[in-house]
Amino acid sequence: MSITFVWTIVLVIAIIVEAITVDLVSIWFGLGAIAALIGEFFGLDQTLQIVLFTIISIVCIFVTRPLAKKYLRGNTIKTNLDRVIGKHCLVTETITADNKGEVKVMGTLWMATSLNNMTIQAGEYAEIVSIEGAHVIVKKINRESGDDGL
Known part of the structure; x- marks a missing residue:
């Protein structure tokens, strides 16, 4: 079996896997196989072709994977619960490092933990920083006058 055939098989498998998954899991190996095929065309030794395949694949993974995760993230489902982030809330049960407490925001009670385990x-009053699962993460604030929808 010729090395050209091997690189072609690697390329075809990478393309098929990529087409099936659409999650950018194998495209880098296809690019590495293309580089190795080019090396084969120019008469590089098989060992150098393998090194070229490995280096190109790894470089492509490290360069493009973070960008792909950032721009192709399709599994994020926005909910209207995100609207509580940044809102002020009243702590109804004390929050400690060891125990979740409870806060009231926009008329709803939430289980809560504090940022940095404070x-x-x-x-006391807090601001909702994020939502993790079924509870909110809050940070303590000094509340001034004004209604924040508590």
Whole structure:
């Protein structure tokens, strides 16, 4: 079996896997196979072709994977719960490093943990930083007058 045939098979398999998954899991190996085929065309030794395939594949993974994850992220489902992020809330049950507490925001009670495991006493105010699963992450604030939808 010739090395040209091997690189062609690697390229075809990478393209088929990529077409099936559409998650950019094998395209880099296809690019590496193309580089190795070019090396074969120019008469490079098989060892150098393997090195070329490996280097091109690894470089492509490290250069393009972060960009692909950033721009092709299709599994993110936005919900209307995201609207509570940045809102001020009233702590109704004390939040400690060891125990989740509870906060009230926009008329709804949420289980809560604090950013950096700070203790926030019941009756104090906090700002919702993010949502993790079924609870919110909050940071303590000094509330000034004004209604924030509590």
